[in-house]
Structure formats: structure tokens, C-alpha cells
Amino acid sequence: MQYVRLGKTGLNVSPVSFGGIPIQRGTAEDTKAVVDKMEELGINYIDTARGYTVSEEYLGAALRGRRERFILATKSMVRDYAGMKKEVDISLEKLETEYIDLYQIHNIKTADFDKIFGDDGAYKALVEARQEGKIGHIGVTAHSIDDLKRIVKDHAHQIETIMFPYNLVEVQGEEALKEAKAKDIGTIAMKPLAGGNLENWRLALRFVALSGTCDISIPGMGxxxxxxxxxxxxxxxxxxxxxxxxxxxxxxxxxxxxxxxRCGYCAPCTEGIDIPTNFVFANYLRKYGLADWAKDRYASLKVNASACIECGICEERCPYDLPIIEMLKKVEADFAR
Ligand code: SF4
Ligand code: SF4
Known part of the structure; x- marks a missing residue:
């Protein structure tokens, strides 16, 4: 395995590393098998999050007796000082470790920057955690290009890594990520498979690894x-x-x-629509020649796209500013044909 330096953290990590969302679907034993295989093949960087239900717990159990062989990263959406202090301690407990290599403030938005970096903010809690030896490094994750640009411009001196969506169909972050790299910030590609929309995983991961834009990518591995x-x-x-x-x-x-x-940030829908699942079924209907299967699955949904009352709440939450209401109308129309 040829390891790469993750910016100013100085950590040497595998260029394709582990994203911890999919292990929620399996068991603790499945996670142990995944970690066994990573250890065998040299994947040494594990990313998870407080928000990924059992992910931290499963990883904590799987890392018993071999914690030091991996670089461990997690993250939290909490914005305030007291809340983030608690989150770090919860992560340490769930991950069964005394030290987390990288702690990230998750999904930062420009509107929250004053809070996050202010006197009562999450960043101050992470600086203290780093001084206390509970964490090694501080990073952020973002989803919108404006937030990415702002963090690179105004806060590069405070953070050591940035995670941002980057893949062969989403390259809008390229310039800002390269600027971050020039400031020696470690750059991490989230969604290298475009949330499951890219089926050619080899091409997708090679693209990111060879791009010179992100140091590493973290595809989910279940x-x-x-x-x-x-x-x-x-x-x-x-x-x-x-x-x-x-x-x-x-x-x-x-x-x-x-x-x-398929990030799920739009949930819950006021009417109980599983928004990303509706889009997945519509993709199968349109693209992959699985029309009958897709129609069957769509019909089996308790609530489908047609139930949308256009309240707009989901659109406010979607970090990609998708016109969800219009997209659901198209889903409904496609299935009605
Ligand atoms: S706009 Fe439609 S899909 Fe979005 S939350 Fe409201 S009802 Fe649900
Ligand atoms: S609609 Fe937007 S928020 Fe919802 S899952 Fe898709 S990308 Fe994520």
C-alpha cells in the first residue's frame, strides 16, 4: 500500500479509505470482518460519525486490541461549546478509545460560522480536546461550494482537514480544494461514487485518486x-x-x-415520503432497463412521490439545493406512464 500524507495533520493514510455509513445496515460481526480485511489489505483510515447510529459502537468493538493500527476519524453536527465537549466524550466511549485522531465539525454552513468559531462554539471545545489529548486534529466537512470557499478563505489557519463531495461528476469543489491543499489542509473526498450513482467504482475511485484534488477518498464499505x-x-x-x-x-x-x-439530510418529509428511495427507483426505471422491477418496488412504497404537498421543508434541508418538489413530480409522471 502506498500511503499519502493528509496535509498538515502529517498522518499517512491509504488513498482509498473507509467510510462508515454502510456498516449501520449490518451487524457488529460484519463490521469486525470488514476491519479484519482492512487490516490485512492495509486500509488504515476509518471515518465515521456520531450521527451514523451504531457505526461508532460497531467500530469500537471491532477495534478492540488493535486500535493503534488504525487512524480514526469521526464527526458531529453539534455547533456549540458544551454540546461538542459532550460529543467528543461520547465518541471516545462508543469507539472504546482514549484518543481520536481527527474530529470533524460536520456539514458546516456559512450561517453557522460565527457560532462554531465564536466563544461559545464547537471549535473551542475541539481545541481544548486537542490540548487534553483526547483528539489529535480538527477538521470540517461541508456540502456547498460557497461554504467550502469561505472556510478555505477565512478559517484555513484553524483547521487541518476538509471533507467535501468530489467525484467524476461533481468537480465544482476542485479549485477551492486545490487552494486548501496549497495551504496544506488535508483534503478528503466524500461521496466518491456520487452517492451510489456511479456504478463503475473502479473508474470513480481511480478518478479521485489521480485527480490531485483530494488526498484521499472515503467510499462507504459495508x-x-x-x-x-x-x-x-x-x-x-x-x-x-x-x-x-x-x-x-x-x-x-x-x-x-x-x-x-442519498445523504438523507432532507428527512423527515412532512408526509412521510422516503425521498431518496423514490429517486433511486426512478433511476432504475429510466436508466438500467429494470422498469418492471422498479414499478413493483415503487408500487410497494406506503407513501410515494404523489403524496408531496409541496411544503418545501425538504428543499431547505438539502445541502445540494435540489429542486426536490419538481424532481418528485417527474418521478410521479414517469411512473404514471
Ligand atoms: S415538499 Fe414534499 S417531499 Fe418535501 S417535505 Fe414537503 S411534502 Fe415532503
Ligand atoms: S434530496 Fe438532497 S438531502 Fe435528500 S437525500 Fe437527496 S441529496 Fe440528500
Whole structure:
């Protein structure tokens, strides 16, 4: 495994590392098997979050007796000082460790910056946690380009890493991420598979690894097979071929920018619509020639796109500013054909 330096943290991490969302779907034993395989293949960086239900707990159990062999990162959405102090302690307890390598303030938005970096803010709690030896480094995650630009411009001296969506169809963060890299901030690509919209995982992960934009990517890994596939990329960092670039251009024109990343931030819907699932079924209906299967699944939803009352709450929450109401209308129309 060829490790890369994660900016000013100085940590040496695997270029394709572990994202901890999918392990929520399995058991603690599944997580142990995933961690076993990562240890065997040299994937040494684990990212999770307070918000990923059992993810921290499962990882804590899986890391018993081998914590020091991995670099551990987690994150919290909390904005205030007292809340973040508590969050760090909860993460330490759930992860069964005395030390977390990187703690990130999750999904920061410009409107929250004064709070986060103010006297009563989450950042101050993380600085203290770092002084106390509870955490090693401080990072942030963001979803919108304006927030990314602002953090790089105004707060680069305070943070050591930035995580931002970056993949072959979402390159809008490229310039700001490169600027962050120039300031020696570690750059981490979230959603390297565009929230599951990119099926060619090899091409998607090679693109990020070879981009020079992000130091590492953290695709979600829910089973041993995914660990094996993703680790194999680290040994395949030859330049992208002409055929791969042709495919990248094709995917860019097919997907555009308005697609759901399945992040779930829009939930809960006032009417109980599972918004990302509606989009997933519509994708299958449109793209993959699985129309009958998709119609079946859509029909089995207790509440589907047609129940939208256009209250707009989900659109306020979507970090990608998707026109969800219009997109759901299209889903409904496509299934009604
Ligand atoms: S706009 Fe529609 S989909 Fe969004 S929260 Fe309201 S009812 Fe749900
Ligand atoms: S609609 Fe937006 S907030 Fe909801 S899952 Fe998709 S990308 Fe995330």
C-alpha cells in the first residue's frame, strides 16, 4: 500500500479509505470482518460519525486490541461549546478509545460560522480536546461550494482537514480544494461514487485518486468484498486511459448535476415520503432497463412521490439545493406512464 500524507495533520493514510455509513445496515460481526480485511489489505483510515447510529459502537468493538493500527476519524453536527465537549466524550466511549485522531465539525454552513468559531462554539471545545489529548486534529466537512470557499478563505489557519463531495461528476469543489491543499489542509473526498450513482467504482475511485484534488477518498464499505475491491484501486494508479476519459465525459453528460446523493439530510418529509428511495427507483426505471422491477418496488412504497404537498421543508434541508418538489413530480409522471 502506498500511503499519502493528509496535509498538515502529517498522518499517512491509504488513498482509498473507509467510510462508515454502510456498516449501520449490518451487524457488529460484519463490521469486525470488514476491519479484519482492512487490516490485512492495509486500509488504515476509518471515518465515521456520531450521527451514523451504531457505526461508532460497531467500530469500537471491532477495534478492540488493535486500535493503534488504525487512524480514526469521526464527526458531529453539534455547533456549540458544551454540546461538542459532550460529543467528543461520547465518541471516545462508543469507539472504546482514549484518543481520536481527527474530529470533524460536520456539514458546516456559512450561517453557522460565527457560532462554531465564536466563544461559545464547537471549535473551542475541539481545541481544548486537542490540548487534553483526547483528539489529535480538527477538521470540517461541508456540502456547498460557497461554504467550502469561505472556510478555505477565512478559517484555513484553524483547521487541518476538509471533507467535501468530489467525484467524476461533481468537480465544482476542485479549485477551492486545490487552494486548501496549497495551504496544506488535508483534503478528503466524500461521496466518491456520487452517492451510489456511479456504478463503475473502479473508474470513480481511480478518478479521485489521480485527480490531485483530494488526498484521499472515503467510499462507504459495508462488506469484505467492498473492502477488497476498493483496496485493489490503491495498486492501480496508472494514468487514466483515453477510454476512461471517454466514459467520464459520457457519465457527466448523462448525470448532470441535479441528482440525489442519498445523504438523507432532507428527512423527515412532512408526509412521510422516503425521498431518496423514490429517486433511486426512478433511476432504475429510466436508466438500467429494470422498469418492471422498479414499478413493483415503487408500487410497494406506503407513501410515494404523489403524496408531496409541496411544503418545501425538504428543499431547505438539502445541502445540494435540489429542486426536490419538481424532481418528485417527474418521478410521479414517469411512473404514471
Ligand atoms: S415538499 Fe414534499 S417531499 Fe418535501 S417535505 Fe414537503 S411534502 Fe415532503
Ligand atoms: S434530496 Fe438532497 S438531502 Fe435528500 S437525500 Fe437527496 S441529496 Fe440528500
Amino acid at each position: 462488506d469484505v468484498g467492498e473492502v477488497e475491491k476498493n483496496a485493489s484501486i490503491c495498486g492501480d494508479l496508472s494514468p487514466l486511459t483515453d477510454a476512461e476519459w471517454t466514459e467520464i465525459h459520457r457519465l457527466r453528460s448523462e448525470l448532470g448535476n441535479q441528482f440525489c446523493r
